[in-house]
Amino acid sequence: MTGYTGPKHGPLYDMGALGFAPGEMVCVTGAASGIGKATAIGAAKAGLTVAVWDIDGPGAVATVDEIAAAGGKAIAVIVDVFDRQQVERAWRETLSLGPCHYLVNNAGPRSVSQGPFADRLLEAVGSMETVAKSWLSHCVGVAASLVNISSIAGNLQGSGKTVSAFYPAAKAAIAGLTRHMATRLGGMPRVNAVAPGITITPRIEPMLASPAMQDLAARVPVGRLGYPEDMAHAVLFLLSPAAAYINGVVLPVDGGVTLA
Numbered sequence: 001m002t003g004y005t006g007p008k009h010g011p012l013y014d015m016g017a018l019g020f021a022p023g024e025m026v027c028v029t030g031a032a033s034g035i036g037k038a039t040a041i042g043a044a045k046a047g048l049t050v051a052v053w054d055i056d057g058p059g060a061v062a063t064v065d066e067i068a069a070a071g072g073k074a075i076a077v078i079v080d081v082f083d084r085q086q087v088e089r090a091w092r093e094t095l096s097l098g099p100c101h102y103l104v105n106n107a108g109p110r111s112v113s114q115g116p117f118a119d120r121l122l123e124a125v126g127s128m129e130t131v132a133k134s135w136l137s138h139c140v141g142v143a144a145s146l147v148n149i150s151s152i153a154g155n156l157q158g159s160g161k162t163v164s165a166f167y168p169a170a171k172a173a174i175a176g177l178t179r180h181m182a183t184r185l186g187g188m189p190r191v192n193a194v195a196p197g198i199t200i201t202p203r204i205e206p207m208l209a210s211p212a213m214q215d216l217a218a219r220v221p222v223g224r225l226g227y228p229e230d231m232a233h234a235v236l237f238l239l240s241p242a243a244a245y246i247n248g249v250v251l252p253v254d255g256g257v258t259l260a
């Protein structure tokens with residue numbers, strides 16, 4: 001039996017009709033790769049200026065180049081979101097372009113990362129709180145909407161056999177943080193989360209050769225694994241003014257696998 005041999009990308013639709021205003025800016029963390037990269041490219045396609053934040057400098061520049069080649073506007077910001085001082089410096093660089101209306105907290109450690117539980121947990125969820133809090137302090141009255149990237153792991157799935165313990169714990173904490181911020185901040189900004197199912201990104205690709213992946217894809221009611229573009233569509237919708245009355249949701253984007 002072979003591993004997963006299907007496509008790795010799906011279509012990326014134009015989300016520009018969802019109410020974003022010309023000249024608005026979004027910051028996407030972890031935008032050199034995978035879900036963050038698809039979201040950054042989708043945001044640029046929708047007319048937003050994009051701050052491409054990543055610890056991987058060449059990868060961030062590659063995303064910016066791809067956006068610029070398609071006629072969009074973006075800036076690469078090299079930052080470790082786990083480092084508070086770097087985050088502050090990254091906001092200064094980003095805001096030199098103007099105010100930042102939207103934030104996508106996407107960067108996070110790999111689900112199989114090893115090391116002390118408390119350190120990895122803090123890296124995964126503490127960094128999201130740090131980036132969001134810092135954004136709010138710099139963009140008072142401008143911040144319109146935030147999407148955190150959680151997971152079905154820890155929320156709708158135990159994931160006991162496949163990932164390190166910190167990962168589901170962190171992703172459940174991100175769901176809790178999302179609901180807390182959504183109510184605490186009174187909708188200014190709105191705060192929601194996307195909980196992806198298994199999504200074909202570079203961090204997942206090494207596992208695609210396993211026959212178990214083909215089995216897993218077949219168990220998803222829509223008959224395939226997720227594409228980064230599937231996640232980007234959900235993120236951009238929740239960010240957008242079209243989702244003005246949606247606040248505090250944790251939206252599974254998993255092809256229905258957690259119901260099957």
Ligand SMILES: NC(=O)c1ccc[n+]([C@@H]2O[C@H](COP(=O)([O-])OP(=O)(O)OC[C@H]3O[C@@H](n4cnc5c(N)ncnc54)[C@H](O)[C@@H]3O)[C@@H](O)[C@H]2O)c1
Pocket residue numbers: 029030031032033034035036053054055056059079080081082106107108109149150151152195196197198199200201202203204
């Ligand atoms: N791929 C999946 O199946 C899946 C499922 C559920 C949730 N998620 C979540 O989606 C998010 C993105 O995952 P992906 O699959 O697109 O991964 P990916 O590895 O393709 O991309 C992650 C990006 O984040 C960057 N990054 C990592 N740590 C960073 C740090 N400290 N500071 C700045 N940048 C950093 C990496 O350099 C990379 O460019 C993660 O939060 C992940 O937990 C992914």
